[in-house]
Amino acid sequence: MQQNHDVLEQAIEWYVKHETAPLSLAQKQDFEQWLNEHDSHQQAWQQVTHSQQIFANLPLSSAQSLSTITKANQSRRHVLKSIAALSISSWLTWRYQKELGISAHLADHHAQIGEQLQLTHLTQAQVALNTHSAINLDTNTLWLKYGEAHIVCQVPLAISSPHCHFNAELGDEFILFDDDKQVRFSALNQRFDIVAHGQSYTVDKGHTLIADRNSTRIVETPRHMTSWTKGMLSVSQMPLKQFIAELSRYLHGSIRVAPAAAQLHISGTFSLTDPKQILSQILSTFPELTLNGVPNVWQVINKKP
Amino acid sequence: MQITSLYQDHHLWLKQFLYRKLNCQAQAADIAQDTFLRILNKQKNNTLEQIQSPKAYLTTLATGLVNNHWRRLSIEQAYLETLAAQPQHLAPSPETQQQIVDLLEQLAQVLEKLPQREQQVFIMARIDGMAYKDIAEQLQITVNMVQKSMCKAVLACIEVQTQ
Structure with a gap:
């Protein structure tokens, strides 16, 4: 049994090597040699190849496959009260956090998809949250967990999001957007000094910094970035x-x-x-x-x- | 362990246990049969472990099969719903539909066996058809980690396919 398992693992390693990049001449020779060493090697190689090729017959996108499986798991969980699907839901949290909004429930305030939320009762700031956004707040820090917020400070605040941070004074007004792909910061009442993706920038009033992984630019604030408010x-x-x-x-x-x-x-x-x-x-x-x-x-x- | 005596002593009891779970006599009988078939196969492949407590052993095995049964049904249902929302002329033949449900079932089982990172890598490589280096870049991990994750994922596929 153990020997079978070892051969199987060797076959898998070869398969993964093939998929990583075209084999070098020397690697090809090594592979041929391994393959011809024993019948069991050929059997294992066939088993591994077959186990992966069948997925080529799945005519669905990953989004379709996963949404079907999740939907199935949800109804199954409903019937069985089983937690077998937990690992899948953790993967989906990563992939479709937007859909599930699970981490939203851990935030102090959050707006759901399609919702715009005015938070007028806070002492630190007047905050409007755009669709699918969440913030945490304490006496002198505001943490934008994800999404987009329009903020007017009523006390000096340290502002922080996954890819951006800066200090804001009483009366400062700005919009901050942060998701996996992009950071956007619009200065509304005055000039701001901010740090985005670890770099310092100065953003003038009426301008917006747009930073993604590859490039950063400052432009006159386009209408669509403020119109949601x-x-x-x-x-x-x-x-x-x-x-x-x-x-x-x-x-x-x-x-x-x-x-x-x-x-x-x-x-x-x-x-x-x-x-x-x-x-x-x-x-x-x-x-x-x-x-x-x-x-x-x-x-x-x-x-x- | 004599499978004959295991069957004689526990078959009725197991069927009742399954009936309480499934609320259907025919299905309970089917899955009870499948449970003993599993044990026979294990014996044939020399993978049958020493059975200490037959009741606990049978319960675990049968519960696993009930779970598979529900998984199959719910995936089939969810897939048909997905299909219903597509334009009619794109609908695959009933035969192909069954194959797709088979594959989705396998995929669900494979994903259940894997930690989150390996799930992501496997989906990106096998379903999205992404190259390893692109996966590494998107997940901000090394190609070597992608390879390790794929090794685990492929092994999980084989375990699911040979169970």
């Missing part, structure tokens, strides 16, 4: 792909834009009261667009040929 999504000549990326922050599930449709441009002011409505507005404005997929899970916008 008035319950609107306001854009001019925005590429459809970027527009949908903004809009999907307010919706459950993911929406992809096929390359054929990505070049369209959107202008207008849309009410965020019903974000789904915005999507149907766009589709009726551009009859050449189609929407396919599973609502609230994944959808694709394409252009009719």
Whole structure:
């Protein structure tokens, strides 16, 4: 038994090597030699190859597969009160934290997807949370856990988010957005000195710092970055792909834009009261667009040929 | 351990135990049969461990099978719902649908066996079809860690496929 197991592990190691990069000539020879050493090696190699190739027959995306499994697990858990699905839900927390909003429950204040929350009762600051956002707060620190917040300080505060930190004074007004992909900081009442991704920047009033992993730039604050504080999504000549990326922050599930449709441009002011409505507005404005997929899970916008 | 005596002494009792869980006579009988079939197979492959307490052993084995049964049913149901939301002309044949449910079932079992990091790596490599170096970059880990995770994941696949 142990010997079988060792051979199996060798076969797996070879398989993983093959997948990492094309084998060098020397590695190829080593592999051939190993393979021909014993019948059991060939059997193990076949078993390993087969065990992986079958997944090529799964015509679903990872999002579809996982949402199906999760849905199944949830109903199963319901029936069995089993916790067998716990490990899957932890993976999904990572992958679809937006969908599950689990960590939100650990925060002091949070806004759910599609919700905008005015926090007017706090002594430290007036805070508006945009869709899917959460903050923690103590007497002199405000921690934006994720998402987007419009903040007017009522006392001096240290502001901190996963990729950004700075000090704000009484009366300071700004918007901070932080997620896995991007940090955005809009200075609204005066000039700010901030640190984003470990670098110091000065952002003038009326300007926004946009920092992602590869690049950082400071631009005049685009309308759509502040319009949400008035319950609107306001854009001019925005590429459809970027527009949908903004809009999907307010919706459950993911929406992809096929390359054929990505070049369209959107202008207008849309009410965020019903974000789904915005999507149907766009589709009726551009009859050449189609929407396919599973609502609230994944959808694709394409252009009719 | 004599499987015949195990069967004679415990078959009825096991069927009742399963009936209480499933609330269906036919299913309880099926899964009771499957439980003993499992033991027979284990005996054939010389992987049958010493059974200290037959009742506990049978309960564990049968509960596992009931779980598989529910997993299968709920995945099938969830998949059909996913399918129903797709345009009609994209629906695969019933035969292909069964294959897909099989694969989803396997995938669910594999993921259940793996820690979070290995789950992520496996999904990205096998379902998203990403290259190891891209996975390493996205998860901010080394290619070597991706390889180690994949070794564990492939082993888990084989365990699921040969159980």
